[in-house]
Structures are given as structure tokens and as C-alpha cells.
Amino acid sequence: MNSVPLKYRLLLIGLLPLIAAVLYFRGQNYDPALIDFKKTVQQEVLDSVASPKVVQESQPLPVVRDIAGFRKFGEAHRYTKENLYEHVDGHAEYFISAGFQGLTVTEYVAAGSKATEAEIQVEVFDMGKSIQAFGVLADESGEKPTPVSVGTMGYKTSMGINYIKGKYYVKISAFSPKTSVIKFSKGFADTLPAGQNSFEVFSKFPDLGKVENTKFAKEGYRGLDFLHNVVEREYSTTSGKIKVALMAGSEREMQSLLSSFLDYFGKSGMRYEKIEIGGSEAFRVIDKYEGNWFLIRSRDAVFGVFGTDDEGILKSFVKVKG
Secondary structure: OOOOOHHHHHHHHHHHHHHHHHHHHHHOOOOHHHOOHHHHHHHHHHHHHOOOOOOOOOOOOOOOOEEOOEEEEEEEEEEOOOOHHHOOOOOHHHHHHOOOOEEEEEEEEEOOOOOOOOOEEEEEEEOOOHHHHHHHHHHHHOOOOOEOOOOEEEEEOOOEEEEEEOOEEEEEEEOOOOOOHHHHHHHHHOOOOOOOOOOOHHHHOOOOOEEEEEEEEEEOHHHOOOOEEEEEEEEEEOOEEEEEEEEEOOHHHHHHHHHHHHHHHHHHOOEEEEEEEOOEEEEEEEOOOOOOEEEEEEOOEEEEEEOOOOHHHHHHHHOOOO
16 A cells, blocks of 8 residues: 655645634634524515615604503514514515515503503504505505595504505504594504605596506516516596506616516517507507507606507596606
């Protein structure tokens, strides 16, 4: 058997301290995300929704002590993306992927009460944008919620009232059937700032007639993976039912969206014609499944219009508030 020459054995022995030093140094500079599974999962979710240009930070809401005959009970609790799971375990990733920025939870009791437990709990989710607050409300409201005149699109739940105001999604729960939850909810809504991010997306819809229903698709609208945050409205008009899909954003984003549509039409073999409606760029789509429908471009929105080819109605989409 051949033995290793002495000079090589001495060289290996001399390298051992150097190898040990390298391993020690690397061990002191590990990436904690590699072993912190919760942090890794949260970061993947955040990376999928955060803008590379703008990172929003939620500013904690001031806590209101007295509202409509109720006083604050105990301390308010604040939650961020990092600890939201402590309050909504199993549902935190949903809120984060929908744009969640922060949560404030406050409890109240009747002003003259000596109660030792809260009578009302208020959860205020800062969703970053009003369209994202609307999306969460639409997801949680169910098929036919009972509407109430509180905030924007308020509705009754089994325990209280949910609504939105600006970028805030608010959940108010009453722990006693005797609690005047509507009065409290209206009072609390008045304390919330609408800010510059008020819910303006509905103003982009023209007045076509009676609104039958409004839906929201966070992603994959009509099975198309490039369509996100789509608001769909169905109208009853004198000429029948009309369905409108609204996709809103910056002028650059809308141009990119049109390019995605045209790319999809080309790859799928769907026929279309470029036309002009009211001086704006539009397309008539010849769809063997849906029938003819229209893509109409305004400055900061793209509309998909189904169920009509009335020129007067189609022109109304380029005259709406931009």
C-alpha cells in the first residue's frame, strides 16, 4: 500500500487551523431567514405585493376614548405584518397578500358600566389603499350581505357591522345583543380620516342605470393571470343587462395592460378590431363564448364592457371622471 508522502501530510496538518477558522467565521454570519420559517414565509408574501419603488408605513391611529355613549376599555393593541398572526392566526397571510399595513384593536364598554369585560371590540385594518380595503370587504361579506348606512358599503355580520372608510377596513363586534352597535359604528366611522386615499374607484363608473351587484376579483379575473384588482358591476338598463369590468391605474400601467390584452388575443387566436369611441382608443373583441364585447381606454382606466354595442352607452366610458 502506497503511503502519503510526508510533505503532503504536513501540509494538510498545517491547513486544519485555517479551515476551522473559516468554518467558525461563516457560522457567526448565518442568515437567520434560512432557519426562521415564519420570517421566510412572511417575506415571500411581502415581496409578492410590495412596490419596488414605494414602501408604505402604517401610521397608528389615535385611540378615541369616548364614542356614542361608550368609553375605552383597557389598552389598544397594535399589530404589524410581523405579528399579525398573533391576532388572526391562520388568516394573516391572506391580509398581508391583500396589502395589509397595520391593525389597531380597541375595546369599549358603556360609559356608566362597571363591566369587567369588553362589550364592543373594534378592529381597524389599514389596507394601504382603498381598493385593497374594498377587496377584503368583498371577500368577507359573502353573497348577499345585509347593508347598513355606516361608512362605505357597511353590512351586518352575526356579531356586529363591517365597513370601509378610505384605506381602512373596519370590523366592529358587539358581545351583547343589547348593545347599540349601529349607533356606535356610525360614531366610530366619524373618527376615521378619509385622507387622500378615499375610495374613488366607483366614481369612474358611468351612470348606466340600476346597479344590480358589484364584485371584486383580487387576481385571475375571468381566468386571465394578468388581471388583478378588477371591480365588476352589473347594471339593469332599458336595453337589458350590461356588465362592466373596471381596471384602474396609472396611464403607464393601463398602456401595459392593453399590451397584455393584445398579446393574449394574439396567442389565443381571438379576433379583435381596433376602433375609436369618443376620440379614445378602443377595441371590439369578437368572442365566440361571450359574444362581442369592448375594451375601452380612458386616461387612468380600462373598461371591459359586455352586453351592449350601443354607441351612446359606449361613449359614456370616455367621459367619466379620470
